[in-house]
Amino acid sequence: MTDSIRTAADRLWRAAESKEPCKPVRDLIGDLEIEAAYKVQEINTARRLQSGRRLVGRKTGLTAKTVQSQLGVEQPDYGMLFDDMDMPLGSEISAAAVMQPKVEAEIAFIMGDDLDDERLTAADVTASVAYAVAAIEIVGSRVRDWDIRIHDTIADNASSGVFVLGDAPRRLSEIDLRLCGMVMERRGEPVSVGAGVACLGSPLTACLWLAKVMARVGRPLSKGDIVLTGALGPMASVEAGDAVTARINGLGSVTAFFTD
Amino acid sequence: MAGLEELAVIVDEAQRAARAIPQLTKDHPDLSVSDAYAIQALSVARRIARGEKRIGIKMGLTSRAKMIQVGVEEAAWGRLTDAMLLEEGGVLKKSAFVHPRLEPEIVFLLKKRLSGKVSALEAMAAVEAVAPAMEVIDSRYENFKFALPDVVADNTSSSGLVIGAWRSPEIDVSNLGMVLSVNGRPKEIGSSAAILGHPLRSLVAAARMSAEWGEALEPGHIVMAGGATAAHPASVGETVSLEVQNLGCVSINVEA
Numbered sequence: 204m205t206d207s208i209r210t211a212a213d214r215l216w217r218a219a220e221s222k223e224p225c226k227p228v229r230d231l232i233g234d235l236e237i238e239a240a241y242k243v244q245e246i247n248t249a250r251r252l253q254s255g256r257r258l259v260g261r262k263t264g265l266t267a268k269t270v271q272s273q274l275g276v277e278q279p280d281y282g283m284l285f286d287d288m289d290m291p292l293g294s295e296i297s298a299a300a301v302m303q304p305k306v307e308a309e310i311a312f313i314m315g316d317d318l319d320d321e322r323l324t325a326a327d328v329t330a331s332v333a334y335a336v337a338a339i340e341i342v343g344s345r346v347r348d349w350d351i352r353i354h355d356t357i358a359d360n361a362s363s364g365v366f367v368l369g370d371a372p373r374r375l376s377e378i379d380l381r382l383c384g385m386v387m388e389r390r391g392e393p394v395s396v397g398a399g400v401a402c403l404g405s406p407l408t409a410c411l412w413l414a415k416v417m418a419r420v421g422r423p424l425s426k427g428d429i430v431l432t433g434a435l436g437p438m439a440s441v442e443a444g445d446a447v448t449a450r451i452n453g454l455g456s457v458t459a460f461f462t463d
Numbered sequence: 464m465a466g467l468e469e470l471a472v473i474v475d476e477a478q479r480a481a482r483a484i485p486q487l488t489k490d491h492p493d494l495s496v497s498d499a500y501a502i503q504a505l506s507v508a509r510r511i512a513r514g515e516k517r518i519g520i521k522m523g524l525t526s527r528a529k530m531i532q533v534g535v536e537e538a539a540w541g542r543l544t545d546a547m548l549l550e551e552g553g554v555l556k557k558s559a560f561v562h563p564r565l566e567p568e569i570v571f572l573l574k575k576r577l578s579g580k581v582s583a584l585e586a587m588a589a590v591e592a593v594a595p596a597m598e599v600i601d602s603r604y605e606n607f608k609f610a611l612p613d614v615v616a617d618n619t620s621s622s623g624l625v626i627g628a629w630r631s632p633e634i635d636v637s638n639l640g641m642v643l644s645v646n647g648r649p650k651e652i653g654s655s656a657a658i659l660g661h662p663l664r665s666l667v668a669a670a671r672m673s674a675e676w677g678e679a680l681e682p683g684h685i686v687m688a689g690g691a692t693a694a695h696p697a698s699v700g701e702t703v704s705l706e707v708q709n710l711g712c713v714s715i716n717v718e719a
Contacts, residue, residue, distance in 0.1 A: 382640040382708035386656030392527060396654040396691070398640030398708070404649070436653075450656070452638045452708060 207231040208239055212246035215345050215359050219247075222302060224347035227355040240357035241420075247360065248283050259429055260284035261417060262340065263409045264361040266402045266433025274353045279403065281413055282361025283422075284429055290341075290367045295462040298443045301343040301364040306441050306459065307434035308387040308395060308449035310380070310406045311338035311368055314428045321418035328411045331424075335378060335406075337369035337454040339387075339447060340431050342438065366431060371455035378453035381405050385435040387449040394447075397436025406432035467498060471505035474617050477603040478506075483561050486604050486613045499615035500676055507542045507618060515544040518685055519573075520673055521598065522665045523619040525689025526657045535611050538659065540672050541619030543685065549599070549625050555715045557699055560601040560622055564694035565715070567643045567705045569636055569655050569662045570596040570626055571686045577670040578679035586666045589680075592629035593636055595707035597643075597715065598687055599623025600694055624687065627705075627713035637661045639708040641691045645701050653692035655707070662688040 211228035218225035232239045252258065263279045265271050271278070290296050298304050315333030343364030346355050356362045380399045387395040403409045409432040417423050424430065441447055443463045450456040470487055477484045487502075488494050511517065523539045524530055530537075549555060557563060574591035581589075601622035604613055614620060636655050643651040659665050665688040670680055680686060695703060697717045704714035 379640070379708055382642065382706060384638040384640040384654035384656060384708055386638050386654050386660075388660075391660075393656055393660055396657040398642060398652050398654055400640065400642050400649055401652045450638055452640065452654075 208242050209246065211243045211358055215243070216247050216250060218345035222299060224302060225345055227346050227350050227352070228358050229352055229354045232358065233352070233354050237353065237357065240354040243358035244282065244360050251285055256285040256287060258283060259286050259289065260431070261413055261424065261428065262361055262363060262431035263413045263433045264356070266409050276353050279409060279412060279433065280357050280361050281416060282363040284363065284366070284431065288363065288365045290365050290459070292367060292370055292457065293460070295460050296341060296365060297463065298441065298461050299463060301341050303344050303349060304341050304364055304441050305438045306387065306447050307340045307342060307438045308385050308436060308451065309338045309340050309431050309434055310399065310451060310454065311336050312406070312410055312430040312432060313372070314424050314426055314430065317423065317425045318414045319418055319423035321415045323411060323415050323418070325407060325411055328407060328414055329375060332375055332410070334372040334374055335454060336372050337449055337451040337457045338431060339367045339449050339457050339459045341365045341459060367457055367459045368429070369455055369457035373454055380407055383454070384452040385449065387436065387439060387447060389439060389441065389445055389447045394439040395436035399435060401435050402433040409433045467501050468505055470616060471502045471509065474502065474603055475506040475509045478622070481559055481561050483605045484603055486609055487616055488610045488613050494612040496612050496615055499612040502616040503541065503618050504676065507544070510544055510546065515546045517542060518545050519543045520669055520680065520684070521619060521621050521687035522669050522689040525659050525665050529690070533611055533614070538665065538668055538672070538689065539611065539615050539619050540669060541621040543621060543624065543687065547622060547624050549623050549715060551625050551627055551713050553715065555599060555623065555697060555717050557697060557717055557719055560599065561603055562607060563599045563601045563622065563697045565643065565697055565703050566598045566600055566690035566694040567641045567651065567653065567692055568596045568598050568690060569658065569688045569707070570594050571666055571688065572629060573680055573684050573686065574682050576679055576681055579671060579674040581667055581670045583663050583667055586663055586670065590632040593632055593634060593710065594629045595627040595705055595710040595713050596687060597625040597703070597705050597713055598690070625713050625715045627711055630710055634709050636663070639710060642706045643692060643695055644704050644706070645695060650695055651692035655691055657691045658689045665689050
């Protein structure tokens with residue numbers, strides 16, 4: 204473990220603890236392989252688990268072609284979801300606690316099986332999804348002003364914040380994963396529209412990518428895990444006082460409420 | 464200021480010759496939106512006099528993004544004629560246009576008259592069928608740049624229509640995924656919810672706005688509800704297709 208990886212992890216950890224955004228970490232690890240950024244993420248994942256948190260799922264990020272090209276990458280990234288990121292429907296989310304929140308509308312899968320072999324197919328993943336629900340992911344950044352490049356966001360747990368899951372679970376056979384329309388409204392205005400295909404062609408493809416990588420790096424998806432598959436449209440900004448509703452055709456709607 | 468009739472001839476001739484013209488507001492900075500609708504009516508009347516038939520209207524500037532881009536608070540509308548219809552699965556001859564772009568839309572076919580202020584319920588009851596559609600928009604202005612009076616005078620850029628198979632009006636069109644693909648690969652992705660939040664609102668607005676100009680939406684007319692994503696500039700050799708959740712597909716081949 205190089206010192207720069209440890210220093211980067213410390214910088215992000217302190218920012219998260221103090222709620223005071225920090226400098227990017229690319230000055231420390233930007234010249235290294237992407238794996239170095241995941242090592243930074245892993246240090247803080249271990250810290251969170253040691254502090255008593257439970258790993259409840261994973262997210263894929265950078266699942267839109269446009270976002271990948273903005274960051275100069277050709278694949279998605281991943282982050283860890285912990286129990287304290289799950290915001291029950293109807294609860295108020297502290298915008299300050301998330302740190303520079305933005306919202307994305309997504310399809311979440313709840314896994315019905317363990318996927319601990321990296322030699323997976325789309326068929327394996329299809330059979331393993333217990334159900335899908337509409338979700339709002341509230342992403343955040345420990346990095347001041349979202350001044351992120353690829354190493355910064357991966358090191359920062361893929362810019363994870365919190366999430367709200369909808370309450371209309373559907374089996375995959377009941378929905379159109381690729382063509383389902385999505386609209387996210389803030390104060391009655393559509394602030395983001397899209398469709399399932401925006402997430403790597405299909406949210407199932409994102410989940411397959413994630414499941415393989417998770418098996419390889421030793422944090423395989425398990426029964427009951429939540430997978431936030433990736434945004435179906437552009438992210439939108441939010442502020443305290445907002446209520447943001449995402450509707451995904453076939454999956455009902457989900458609302459996130461924001462307070463100071 | 465040149466007469467409105469004169470300006471109507473300019474936009475009509477630009478359309479016929481597929482030639483770009485300077486914005487009308489460049490030489491006529493005082494041109495009002497009201498003048499512009501009068502120019503549109505006059506220029507379409509020329510098309511009717513040449514034997515074209517009115518088949519309905521189109522709504523434009525129906526997304527928040529477009530309204531902000533053009534700096535307006537309200538949608539705009541234009542008149543459609545049968546000469547604009549392109550065969551679904553057929554050919555878009557690029558040379559017949561100035562700089563055509565394809566826009567994913569939802570289209571309504573009416574079975575009842577709608578005029579003036581109507582409720583969403585009345586609008587819905589007037590719908591015979593819905594279909595996926597692409598509109599060929601082709602601003603006659605250089606570089607596709609215009610102010611609101613320009614685009615209104617230019618019949619809100621309408622120039623072509625590709626309409627798919629009609630489906631039941633029972634289908635909920637409020638939030639259908641829409642994917643515009645070029646040669647099979649997704650290029651623009653959106654939802655019908657981008658159309659004023661709900662395409663039905665566009666139909667209500669169409670009845671209200673056209674009535675302000677003494678027009679009604681008649682049985683048999685179609686109403687193109689507005690673009691759901693950014694428009695795709697057509698290039699020769701492309702096959703451009705639109706897939707709409709629960710409504711099916713339309714496609715067109717772009718040739719020189």
